[in-house]
Amino acid sequence: MLIKMSEHKSGEPPLRGIRVLDLSRVLAGPFCTMTLADLGAEVIKVEMPGSGDDTREYPPFIEGVSSYFLMVNRGKKSVTFNLRAEEAREAFYRLAERCDVLVENFRPGVTERLGIDYEAIRKVNPRLVYCSISSFGQTGPYAEWPGYDIIVQAMGGLMGITGEPGRPPVRVGVAITDIGAGMWGVIGILAALRTRDLTGRGQHIDVSLMDGSVSWMTYMAGNYFATGENPPKLGSGHPNIVPYQAFEASDGKYLIIAGGNDRLWAILCKGMGLEDWIEDPKYVTAEKRVENREVLIPALEEEFRKRARDEWLEVLRGLGFPCAPVYAMDEIFNDPQVLHRGMLLEMEHPQAGCIRQIGPTLKLSETPCVMGSPPPQLGEQTEEVLKALAGYSDEDIKRLRQAGAI
Numbered sequence: 133m134l135i136k137m138s139e140h141k142s143g144e145p146p147l148r149g150i151r152v153l154d155l156s157r158v159l160a161g162p163f164c165t166m167t168l169a170d171l172g173a174e175v176i177k178v179e180m181p182g183s184g185d186d187t188r189e190y191p192p193f194i195e196g197v198s199s200y201f202l203m204v205n206r207g208k209k210s211v212t213f214n215l216r217a218e219e220a221r222e223a224f225y226r227l228a229e230r231c232d233v234l235v236e237n238f239r240p241g242v243t244e245r246l247g248i249d250y251e252a253i254r255k256v257n258p259r260l261v262y263c264s265i266s267s268f269g270q271t272g273p274y275a276e277w278p279g280y281d282i283i284v285q286a287m288g289g290l291m292g293i294t295g296e297p298g299r300p301p302v303r304v305g306v307a308i309t310d311i312g313a314g315m316w317g318v319i320g321i322l323a324a325l326r327t328r329d330l331t332g333r334g335q336h337i338d339v340s341l342m343d344g345s346v347s348w349m350t351y352m353a354g355n356y357f358a359t360g361e362n363p364p365k366l367g368s369g370h371p372n373i374v375p376y377q378a379f380e381a382s383d384g385k386y387l388i389i390a391g392g393n394d395r396l397w398a399i400l401c402k403g404m405g406l407e408d409w410i411e412d413p414k415y416v417t418a419e420k421r422v423e424n425r426e427v428l429i430p431a432l433e434e435e436f437r438k439r440a441r442d443e444w445l446e447v448l449r450g451l452g453f454p455c456a457p458v459y460a461m462d463e464i465f466n467d468p469q470v471l472h473r474g475m476l477l478e479m480e481h482p483q484a485g486c487i488r489q490i491g492p493t494l495k496l497s498e499t500p501c502v503m504g505s506p507p508p509q510l511g512e513q514t515e516e517v518l519k520a521l522a523g524y525s526d527e528d529i530k531r532l533r534q535a536g537a538i
Contacts, residue, residue, distance in 0.1 A: 145172025146499040150325070152233040153224075154178060154208065155248070157185040159281075159307055160265045160341065161237035162204040163314030168233070168321065169207030170492040170501040176227065176517055177205065177508065181212040181538060184510040197484040197507075206479070206489060207504030209513035212538050215246045220537035224248060225256045226522040233321055237265040240275045250336040260334040261324040263317050269340035279341065281307035288345025293352055295365045309341040316344050374421040375400070375432055378458055385441035386458040389432075389448075394418060399453045404435055481506040514538055 150173040154165040162177075162185070169175045179185055190200040211227075213220040228234065234253060236243055243249040243264075250262045264270055267279025285291045285303050295302035320337040328334055352363045355371060363371055368388070370376035375397075378386045391397045394417060401409045409415055414424045421428055436444065441457060448455045457463065465476050465488075474491040481487045492501035518524040524532075532538045 144499055145170075145502050146496065147171040147173040150174070150233065151231045152176065152235060153227055153231040155234065155236040155238070155243075156265065157237070158187055158310075159204060160310040160313040161235050161317070162187075163311050164263070164265065164317035164321075165208065165235050166204050166206060167314065167318045167492075168235075169504050171494070172499075172502055173233070175208040176231070176513075176521075177208040177210045178215075178224070179210055179212050179510060181214055181511065181536070184210070184212070188510065194481075194484040194487060197481065202481070202484065202487055202507045203490065205507040207502075208508055209505075209517060210508035210511055211514040211517050212511035214537050215248060217535060217537040219532055219535045221247055223518060223522055223524070223532065223537065225253075227517070228253050228256050228260060230521045231257070231260060232325065233261045233263065235263045235265070235317065235321075239278065240264075240266055240270050254334065254336075258333060259328060261321055261328060261337065262334065263321055263324075263337040263339060265313050265317050265339045265341075267340070268342045270338045274342075281310045281341070284309040284341040284345050288342050289349045289352070290345055293363050293365060296367045297365055299365075301365070309345045312344045312348070313339050313341045369425075369429070372422065373418065374425050374428060377429070379433055379436040381439060381441035381444055382437050383440040387436070387441050387444055388456045388458060390454040390456075391421075392454070396453060397421065399451050400448070403448045403451045403453060406435065477503055479503060479506050483509065511538070 147168060150168070152165055152168050152173045152175045154161065154175050154177045156162055156165060157179070165173075165175045165177070177185070183189075185201060185205070187201040187204075188198050190198045192199050194202070213224055215221055215224060228248075236248075244252075250264070253260060253262055266275070267284055268274040268277055282303050285308070286301070288309060290308070291301040291303055294304060317337070317339045320339060324335050324337055351372070355361075355363050366377070368378040373390075373392055375389050375391045378388055380386050389400065391400050397415070397418075398410045401407055413420070415421050415428055445455055445457060459467070464470060470476060473495075475493075477489045477491045478486055479489055487506070489503065492503070494501055515529055518529055518532075518538075529538070
């Protein structure tokens with residue numbers, strides 16, 4: 133059943149009272165700050181007057197509002213500052229004094245040119261936790277290189293191991309290094325806030341998409357370290373486990389088979405009516421199945437094409453064998469487990485109307501996440517924030533507008 137925002141569990145979330153100044157745009161930073169907002173933080177999104185976050189212009193649109201922007205900016209307030217204007221920087225500093233966290237994902241060097249880098253901000257607020265997210269990090273020979281997720285997927289190892297044998301490399305279907313960097317940002321921020329509780333001092337967090345991607349190489353790097361050979365591309369397959377991949381069924385749909393050990397191999401063979409394969413010398417052990425992958429996989433492909441996907445799933449799940457359908461979006465967001473876990477929610481947006489949102493991932497028993505306000509319209513809370521947090525009057529705000537600062 134689809135959950136409305138108003139039906140979502142309420143409670144005192146863990147980051148209530150933490151205020152975040154969000155200078156980020158597009159995906160890595162906004163995903164980070166949306167997660168902080170789900171955890172209860174007050175997030176103030178700083179955008180350029182007139183244009184705002186780049187993704188406000190990304191199609192498709194719902195009643196003129198970008199669906200991309202809607203998916204990573206809930207729970208935030210939007211203020212517009214032209215940080216090239218001295219008056220805007222002054223207002224920004226006054227906000228920074230009242231915040232606990234700052235998140236930015238400019239290319240290294242940009243914040244320094246704007247006068248809002250860590251060294252400048254910590255003079256204003258030494259308790260502030262300042263998180264920088266960039267493609268290659270704040271240091272090193274590539275620090276100032278422009279970068280996108282696809283660049284880092286290529287250089288960080290993901291594309292080198294993704295795709296079918298003998299065919300071009302393939303990027304992961306979502307901007308996974310951006311999203312991962314946003315998650316690393318959240319982890320770093322929580323750790324730095326914990327340290328601040330003990331020391332009273334903030335610090336600078338340097339998150340790199342490249343570092344995150346390299347860290348994910350784990351057992352693939354282990355295989356390389358052990359053999360000195362680059363892991364091959366195996367499509368949906370696994371270098372150390374066979375069968376462990378997607379197979380096409382008779383109806384053209386795909387299912388995943390995860391035969392992670394000899395016991396599961398035996399169950400799979402029984403479920404498929406292939407009992408004589410269990411003790412076949414070519415397949416009898418995990419090592420043999422990997423060694424004879426080129427024989428076993430085509431043979432299994434032929435067998436799986438004899439029945440429809442959901443028939444296979446019913447049979448194999450009935451035996452306790454780990455398997456799954458390969459879902460498209462329409463199947464994901466109709467799946468009873470996804471719905472039960474609150475991973476599809478609805479909320480009202482003042483312009484787009486009723487919009488769907490992916491629910492918070494974290495499930496905390498005592499301090500649950502919250503679905504805050506809908507994604508903000510550009511500059512929607514500029515006056516509210518300047519009055520409440522920076523002490524600006526109506527006349528002050530009028531002056532800022534006349535100067536082109538907000």
